[in-house]
Amino acid sequence: MDPVRRALLRLLVPALCAPVAGCSAPAPPVDAQVRQAVADWAAAPPGRLSGIPLEGWSYEVTSVRSQGARxxxxxxxxxxxxxxxxxPAGSARELTLARSGDGTTWRVTADRPAEGAPPQLWDQPDPVAVVRGAHSLVLGVRQSPQTLAEIAAEADRAVPAASAAWPGPWPRRVVVLVPATLDAMAALLGRPAATYRGMGAVTTGATGGGPAPADRVVVNPEGYAQxxxxxxxxxxxxxxxxxxxxTATTARxxxxxSEGFADWAAYRNGPLGPAEAAPTLARAVRLGDLxxxxxxxxxxxxxxxxxxxxRAYEGAWLACRLIAARWGDAALVRLYELAGREPLPTAVDRALGTDLAALTKAWQEALREDLG
Known part of the structure; x- marks a missing residue:
């Protein structure tokens, strides 16, 4: 570059920079600004979450779409x-942001479930009430303090009962969600309300042999009240x-x-006999429908x-009841553990020392004796 051109550039650069904020560093791109705004939002969760014992609350932004000030x-x-x-538990979310008047910052104006993702309990319009039990945490919406306290007491009794049936390692505590209505329950689970009508509660959580941090017992407030x-x-x-x-339950x-074992744990120390606890199957067996x-x-x-x-639930319970009575509680637990890892016939042979056909025949004979 010749000396004359170099001198002209020295004169022009200050003049060109002056109108552009003194040639300061350019503002971060919108994507970075939005990500920072979401991080700031995560650092101070909304007030409606106060009282819920949350930790590690964070958002991992996967995509940003901006248009003008939105x-x-x-x-x-x-x-x-x-x-x-x-x-960590979690869910997919969609956050809406607005840009400040000077265009330098963004703020979150709405936080909702992403399309197709079920809501969280606190997405319901009413505040979430929290009751802590000895072994339980109960989160409820539009429920009386007495109702939530009673559910916590029942959950506190359920934890040692489950532990007595299942001696394997597990946290020995449970989270119970009590939404406002059956429709709200169905929304949490991403299924039609008719799916759960008449049911008292269900459990969420993926199977697969690893930790399932999102295990929640979700109560149907209408069915449970009955x-x-x-x-x-x-x-x-x-x-x-x-x-x-x-952790022992898999797709295998x-x-x-799985359902029979859960019922066995629930009924094992209760007063109900087979015919009382299995009335639908009892009617079928008495009619000759074995x-x-x-x-x-x-x-x-x-x-x-x-x-x-x-009939399926009742038959499953009676199968597990039979196994515990004939082969012992430990054998039933062992069968459960093995059945999650290997073919059922192999698990039956290793845990019970018999084959699946013999187990089925013994179960049918027990049905005739107990329900016929």
Missing amino acids: AVAHADLRYRLAGYDTA LSQAGRQIVLTHETTHVATR TPQWL PPALPQDAAFAFGGDQDAMA
């Missing part, structure tokens, strides 16, 4: 319920047992074993034939 960020929410979750005191205790013990056995585990095989997984599907589902 932006939408998609993110994965991660959090723990302190003292209850062994690993249960007797004994019925409520049976329901919560059943669902809590699913939480206890979660037959439904009759099941030809242990219940298939499809029979346990929500929203199907209610009588068929009742």
